[in-house]
Amino acid sequence: MARIEFPPAFRWGASTASYQIEGGWREDEKGESIWDRFSHTPGRIKNGDTGDIACDSYHRFEDDIALLQEMNLSSYRFSIAWPRIQPSGRGKANSKGLDYYGRLTDALLGAGIRPFPTLYHWDLPQALEDAGGWPHRDTAGRFTDYAEIMISALGDRISDWIIFNEPAVFTALGYYLGTHAPGRSSLEDLLRASHTVNLAQGQAFAAMKATRSDSFIGTAHSMSSCEPAGDKEADLQAAERWHGLSNLLFLEPALNGKYPDIFPDGPPLDEMGFQDGDMEQIRAPMDFVGINLYSRTRVTAQSGGPLNIGAVPVPVENDDSSSITDIGWEVWPDALYDMLMRITNDYDRPIIEVTENGCAYNDSPDHQGVIQDSRRTRFFQGYLEAVARAISDGADVRGYHAWSLLDNFEWAEGYGQRFGLSWVDFKTGQRTLKESGRWYGTLAAENGFST
Numbered sequence: 001m002a003r004i005e006f007p008p009a010f011r012w013g014a015s016t017a018s019y020q021i022e023g024g025w026r027e028d029e030k031g032e033s034i035w036d037r038f039s040h041t042p043g044r045i046k047n048g049d050t051g052d053i054a055c056d057s058y059h060r061f062e063d064d065i066a067l068l069q070e071m072n073l074s075s076y077r078f079s080i081a082w083p084r085i086q087p088s089g090r091g092k093a094n095s096k097g098l099d100y101y102g103r104l105t106d107a108l109l110g111a112g113i114r115p116f117p118t119l120y121h122w123d124l125p126q127a128l129e130d131a132g133g134w135p136h137r138d139t140a141g142r143f144t145d146y147a148e149i150m151i152s153a154l155g156d157r158i159s160d161w162i163i164f165n166e167p168a169v170f171t172a173l174g175y176y177l178g179t180h181a182p183g184r185s186s187l188e189d190l191l192r193a194s195h196t197v198n199l200a201q202g203q204a205f206a207a208m209k210a211t212r213s214d215s216f217i218g219t220a221h222s223m224s225s226c227e228p229a230g231d232k233e234a235d236l237q238a239a240e241r242w243h244g245l246s247n248l249l250f251l252e253p254a255l256n257g258k259y260p261d262i263f264p265d266g267p268p269l270d271e272m273g274f275q276d277g278d279m280e281q282i283r284a285p286m287d288f289v290g291i292n293l294y295s296r297t298r299v300t301a302q303s304g305g306p307l308n309i310g311a312v313p314v315p316v317e318n319d320d321s322s323s324i325t326d327i328g329w330e331v332w333p334d335a336l337y338d339m340l341m342r343i344t345n346d347y348d349r350p351i352i353e354v355t356e357n358g359c360a361y362n363d364s365p366d367h368q369g370v371i372q373d374s375r376r377t378r379f380f381q382g383y384l385e386a387v388a389r390a391i392s393d394g395a396d397v398r399g400y401h402a403w404s405l406l407d408n409f410e411w412a413e414g415y416g417q418r419f420g421l422s423w424v425d426f427k428t429g430q431r432t433l434k435e436s437g438r439w440y441g442t443l444a445a446e447n448g449f450s451t
């Protein structure tokens with residue numbers, strides 16, 4: 001038996017996002033979001049599911065905090081719904097929305113848990129989408145106003161902030177593939193949205209620091225280690241370009257003031273709507289790098305490919321069905337080790353927070369009401385062993401957040417995929433800690449585990 005230990009001040013946490021858990025979609029003057037509109041559009045979400053009620057955390061956040069306490073967790077990553085704060089995405093703040101997040105914050109602090117909010121986990125006010133959405137440059141300014149409102153309102157109690165959740169995912173799925181809100185499918189929109197989001201990230205960072213210079217600010221990037229699918233040199237180079245596109249498009253501009261070096265003719269700046277002076281606004285010395293990671297990506301060289309970078313990912317080929325989660329993602333713990341080391345080595349050992357990692361397994365309660373989800377416990381053991389290994393090899397990882405505290409609305413999959421440490425009965429809202437949640441709670445209390 002081996003013992004895996006973590007550094008003394010390591011933070012154990014869990015993550016959620018507003019649209020996925022809150023419900024209360026029209027309460028207290030909240031405005032419509034692009035996810036309200038999208039999920040109410042027939043055919044967009046499996047089974048016609050919506051986030052109208054979700055886990056009802058808008059009314060039950062104290063139950064959520066009780067679960068965090070039961071698991072001995074010291075950090076809660078939640079997100080703030082922009083349309084609760086500015087129903088139309090601009091103008092004066094809605095005091096009822098501010099009050100909700102103020103109460104949540106106070107309750108977390110009272111329970112000894114760090115509030116770790118994300119400003120944008122995909123629920124753009126629909127009014128801003130109607131005005132052009134993320135491809136429209138003006139949205140960067142609107143977002144910065146909102147970020148200032150939040151840090152002015154809660155910066156006395158919240159020191160640690162996440163600006164965006166997975167910018168590469170919401171821009172690609174929302175504006176290019178059309179499978180997420182707002183459901184657009186246009187390369188031009190994707191390029192413009194990517195640049196506006198980079199601008200918004202830099203501007204919001206500067207504005208937040210101007211208000212609270214001692215705050216600790218980063219973004220949660222979707223990341224996946226990129227491996228060549230074959231032994232050819234061409235595949236190796238393709239994997240590097242895919243790494244630049246999928247992992248670095250919102251990190252390299254902030255930390256190094258340039259788009260990744262992956263485009264045969266340089267970044268498509270005109271198509272992105274780039275203007276003189278933009279990089280100075282985009283560059284931002286983030287206090288930490290947030291990493292959301294689930295699996296690896298295998299890449300092959302192919303002429304053309306997205307944005308003409310000559311690389312495409314290849315589908316998972318893994319004959320071992322025990323290595324595939326219920327949503328079809330491969331269990332590959334080394335991906336987390338590889339990515340933590342890659343960011344450590346390439347960016348001069350930044351502070352890292354693992355802001356998401358987890359798995360969908362749809363085990364339900366047995367006849368005694370116990371949720372025996374041993375596959376999830378094994379998943380966490382594998383990935384956490386990888387985190388411990390990266391720390392001992394020099395990565396400065398300060399915290400780990402399991403996705404997710406609760407089973408919740410899994411975007412286009414609706415309620416069909418359960419990622420939670422707690423099982424949610426979506427008819428009654430009742431939460432039950434799964435066996436994996438009990439295991440995670442013991443790990444958090446002991447700051448380590450035995451394999």
Ligand code: IFM
Binds near residue numbers: 017292411
């Ligand atoms: O549920 C999502 C979350 O909103 C963003 N990261 C990936 C999770 C699982 O798909």
